[in-house]
Amino acid sequence: MRVLKLCAVTAITACTPVPQHHEPSRAISMENNLPPMRTFASNNVSLPTRPNSELLNDFLDLTFRLESGRNVPLFTRFEGPISVRLTGSPNSLLVSDLRALISRLQSEAGLDIYLTGAPNASITIEAIPQAExxxxxxxxxxxVVPRISNWAEYKANRRTPQTDWTTLERRDKAAIFVPADVAPQEIRDCLHEELAQALGPLNDLYRLPDSVFNDDNMHSVLTSFDMLMLRTYYAPELRNGMTRGEVAARLPAILARLNPAGERMTGRPLNATTRDWIEQIETALRSQNNAGQRRNAAENALNLSISHRWNDARHGFANFVFGRLQVGRDDELARAAFTAADRAYRASNETRLQTAHVALQLAAFSLSSGNYIETLARADEAIPIAAAHENAALLATLLMFKAEALDHLGRAEEAQSVRMDSLAWARYGFGSEQNVRARLQEVAALDPR
Known part of the structure; x- marks a missing residue:
């Protein structure tokens, strides 16, 4: 399942310092009509190839364990052509995004998958109101849940063995439930993660820097790593009912065929993510916990990552979570944590997208302190990364920061052009006109002038 984010990109003023009093931005008052929505052309999200020895362990841990830590006894997948049906209250953008995703799954993962209107589809995607x-x-x-075809059937069978993935011997039917009335990007992100899990891996791993199969929610569309995992899932050497050991015995040959470049690379030592670290991160991310509990849990997770000597994406994420929860309480500590997260993420090419997320936080600090040159530099570096990874919400916000910086550097005409571009992407990333204008105002409000 895709969890709600720690502090959604749609509410940055809850996570960044804001002046107590401010006048409405002149640039905002000049906007009368929003520009047409911009969307991505569904390009492949390509990332560096990793050693097959690493990919083998990733595949096994993604396949034979649930996010809760429970073991999955048997390998399962769909057999034969996979049909996908869309029901509920989908809008036209959901339909087009689903078609683009199906096309990618066909071309990149090699799946025999197609859209249908038949009621007996392999996978049903139902769009329902978010509140429901x-x-x-x-x-x-x-x-996503197995053995279910609609929302009413799910409510009647939730918390029963029928919806328990560990009881499957093969996959014949599954249902995905997505919100029908949120921003287009949020719906698209759900489609990518949940359809991928309906087809293949059931677990999320915090150690993965280059995948949607990670509860850090940094990646929002399927990457080349994810497509390789799905291609491996449907390799002819594997079959339903195999045990972990049987799958492990066949994976070296499968990965050598599908990812020959990975044979020439040396694997890094596998350092398993401990359950206590995961529990502390989950406590920090859980919005119903009080602020003190969340901050303490984030600090515990950060200390654990240091004691385990992690220098990878997990240490970066622990700093990122810790920083987000310190904003507004101890801004210097928050900024130091974001700087540490940036340092951890920059150590690898696999975490370039994560550096763009951190850049948004650091740009908020530089803008609020009136350092427009630094704001511009951080935005300029992160903007192409956000675009390459098809994150319109992140891209739009970075463009808004750039526009504010340009305004105060005396480049008003360029600022207005950038701001209009940001609004076009924001319509996809944030949805309603009210949300778009609110985000623009939030960024402007950070400026001390």
């Missing part, structure tokens, strides 16, 4: 979805699954943006 979260009344049943609190703090969850969307999710």
């Amino acid at each position: 979805l979260q009344s049943t699954a609190r703090n969850v943006a969307c999710f």
Whole structure:
């Protein structure tokens, strides 16, 4: 399931320092009509190839364990052509995004998958109101369940063995529930993660820097790593009912065929993510916990990552979470944590997208302190990364920061052009006109002038 974010990109003023009093931005008052929405052309999200020895362990841990830590006894997948049906209250953008995703799954993962209107589809995607979805699954943006075809059937069978992935011997039917009335990007992100889990891996791993199969929610669309995992899932050497050991015995040959470049690389030592670290991170991310609990949990997770000598994405994420929860309480400590997260993420090419998320936080600090040159530099570096990874919400916000900086550097005409571009992306990333204008105002409000 895709969990709600720690502090959604749609509410940065809850996570960044804001002046107590401010006048409305002149640039905002000049906007009369928003520009047409911009969307991505569904390019492949390519990332560096990793050693096959690492990919083998990733595949096994993604396949034979659930996010809760429970073991999955048998390998399962769909057999034959996979049909996908869309029901509920989908809008036209959801339909086009789903078609683009199906096309990618066909070309990049080699899956025999197609859209259908038939009621007996392999996978049903049902779009329902967000309030109804979260009344049943609190703090969850969307999710997938086996052996179910619709929302009523799910509510009648939730918490029963019928919806338990560990009881499967093969996959014949699954249902994905997504919100129908949120921003287009949020719906698209749900489609990518939940359809991928319906088809393949059931687990999320915090150690993965280059995948949607990670509860850090940094990646929002399927990457080349994810497509390789799905291609491996449907390799002819594997079959339903295999044990972990049987799958492990066949993976070296499968990965050598599918990812020959990975054979020439040396694997890094596998350092398993401890359950206590995961529990501390989950406590810090859980919005219903009080602020003190969340901050303490984030600090514990950070200390654990240091004691384990992690220098990878997990240490970066622990700093990122800790920093977000310190903003407004101890801004110097927050900024130091974001700087540490940036340092950890910059150590690898696999975490370039994560550096763009951190850049947004650091740009907020530089803008609020009136350092427009630094704000511009951070935005300029992160903007192409956000675009390459098809994150319109992140891209739009970075462009808004750039526009504010340009305004105060005396480049008003360029600022207005950048701001209009940001609004076009914001319509996809944030949805309603009210949300778009609110985000623009939030960024402007950070400026001390």
